[in-house]
Amino acid sequence: MIPIMLYLLYGPDEFSIGQQLARLREQLPPDVRDFNLVALDGRKLKLDELAQACEAQPFLAERRMVIVSDALKHSKAGKERDDLRDYLGRVPPACNLIFVERGEVDKRNAIFTYLKKHADVREFAPLQGADLLRWLRERASGMGAKLDNQTAQHLVDYAGNDSRTLINELGKVATYVGRDGQITPAVINLLVADEHEHNLFAFIDDLSQRKRSAALQGVRALLAEGQATTYILYMLMRQVRILLSVQELAARRMRADDIASELKQKPFVVRKSLEQIRNFEQHELERMHDRLLETDRAIKTGQLQPEVALELFVVDVCGGKL
Numbered sequence: 001m002i003p004i005m006l007y008l009l010y011g012p013d014e015f016s017i018g019q020q021l022a023r024l025r026e027q028l029p030p031d032v033r034d035f036n037l038v039a040l041d042g043r044k045l046k047l048d049e050l051a052q053a054c055e056a057q058p059f060l061a062e063r064r065m066v067i068v069s070d071a072l073k074h075s076k077a078g079k080e081r082d083d084l085r086d087y088l089g090r091v092p093p094a095c096n097l098i099f100v101e102r103g104e105v106d107k108r109n110a111i112f113t114y115l116k117k118h119a120d121v122r123e124f125a126p127l128q129g130a131d132l133l134r135w136l137r138e139r140a141s142g143m144g145a146k147l148d149n150q151t152a153q154h155l156v157d158y159a160g161n162d163s164r165t166l167i168n169e170l171g172k173v174a175t176y177v178g179r180d181g182q183i184t185p186a187v188i189n190l191l192v193a194d195e196h197e198h199n200l201f202a203f204i205d206d207l208s209q210r211k212r213s214a215a216l217q218g219v220r221a222l223l224a225e226g227q228a229t230t231y232i233l234y235m236l237m238r239q240v241r242i243l244l245s246v247q248e249l250a251a252r253r254m255r256a257d258d259i260a261s262e263l264k265q266k267p268f269v270v271r272k273s274l275e276q277i278r279n280f281e282q283h284e285l286e287r288m289h290d291r292l293l294e295t296d297r298a299i300k301t302g303q304l305q306p307e308v309a310l311e312l313f314v315v316d317v318c319g320g321k322l
Contacts, residue, residue, distance in 0.1 A: 005063075006088060006119035008112070010072075010101035013124040015163035017100060020122065021067065024098060029061050036064040042071025042099075047083055054095045065096045072101050072111050085114045126161045128257075136166065145174035146182045154185045157268040158192045160260070199225070200235055201272050204243075208279035212318035219310045229306035233296045239273075240289045246273040247282060288317060 007024070009017050028036050038053040045068060058064040075081045088111070091097050099119075105112055115121055127135050133152040140147035147155075147170075159169045169192045173183050176191055189198075203218035222232050242265065249259045260270040277285075295313050298304040304312070 005096040006091065006115060007096070007098040008072075008101070008115045008119050008121045009098065009124065010103075010105045010122075011124035012103055013126050013163050014102055015167060016124040017102065018164075020124070021098070021100065024096070025065065027096070028063070028065060032060045035059040036061050037067070038065070039067045039069070040071075042068045043074045045071050045075070045084075047080075047087060050084070051087060054091050054097060058094050063094050063096055065098065067098045067100060069100045070102065071099055072105055072109050073103075075109075075111065081110050085110050088114055088118070126163065128161060132156060132161055135163075136170065139167065139170055140174060140183060143171060143174035144179045145177050146180065151183055151185055151188065154188050155183075155192065157271065158188060158266060160266050200239060201276075204236075204239055204276055207314065207317050208276045210318045210320070212315065215314045215318055216311060219314055220307075223307060223310070229299060229310070230296070232310070233292055233299075237289055237292045240285055240292065242269065243273050243277050243280065244282065244285050244289075246270060247277045247280075247285070250274060250277065291316065 009020055011017065025033065025037065036058050038056075040050065040053060050066070050068065053066045054064075056064065071084070075084055088097070099111075099115065107113075107116075126132075133149050133156070136152040136155065137147050137149070140152075155166065155169060155173075159165050170183075173187050173191050174181075176187060177183055199218065199221055203215060203222060206215035206218050219232075223229070242263065245263055246259055249262060254262070256270050256274060257267060259265075259274075260267045263270065280288075291313060295304075295309045299306050299309050
């Protein structure tokens with residue numbers, strides 16, 4: 001008798017989940033794969049729809065496959081969830097039923113509890129540390145490029161540890177360096193790093209160290225990029241809010257990576273922020289934020305020209321007038 005095959009693939013690493021799904025799909029004969037593969041949206045799943053998909057006969061193949069996305073988190077507790085759980089024991093032997101949950105899963109869910117006992121359950125968490133760097137080196141090699149540990153870490157600092165984002169960025173730099181080319185930090189800076197973000201950090205660095213001349217040059221450089229003054233002010237206010245949040249979480253002795261995860265920021269942004277908050281007291285950051293709001297109002301009401309308003313802000317911060 002052909003065994004019933006139930007799967008649960010879950011976790012935040014969507015790229016790895018997608019790879020595992022591709023491997024499972026390859027179990028179906030290529031020439032009739034499309035006839036034996038059904039994908040259902042778990043957000044609006046009806047039990048009769050699932051039963052119809054699972055109980056259809058395979059077409060010129062031994063098995064068929066049904067993939068259900070995000071059913072666990074969207075199934076209603078009570079009869080609906082219980083009926084779905086009970087049906088799992090009646091799935092025809094010739095059907096592979098695969099549940100895919102992107103993100104975390106409530107492990108108290110009745111369906112999860114059943115699948116934990118009767119299915120092939122795999123969690124896909126983002127790789128970290130040495131495992132992530134090794135994975136990146138292997139991926140780079142598969143793309144025909146060379147990548148050392150230090151540069152791999154540099155890429156992670158800028159792009160974070162989301163595997164899909166990393167693969168996209170790695171593909172970009174591998175194409176740039178060419179076959180057997182060496183990926184370097186300079187290439188990462190050129191192709192992955194946000195130059196506007198870099199200029200913003202440099203400007204905040206100069207402000208934090210009260211380097212008036214350099215900070216004035218920095219604000220002029222931001223204006224020279226062609227960005228609207230309102231956008232520059234928005235980005236400055238956003239960065240000040242990040243500094244305040246990082247300052248609060250660092251006071252709780254949270255690690256940089258944990259802060260990045262909590263704030264949903266790139267590790268590079270958090271590490272730079274940790275350096276910058278050493279030069280600011282909390283009340284200074286709060287006053288900076290208020291001063292930026294005042295600057296925005298002064299520009300919008302025509303009281304000050306944009307360039308003059310931003311330069312006055314720099315002079316006040318560097319002169320300790322906040």
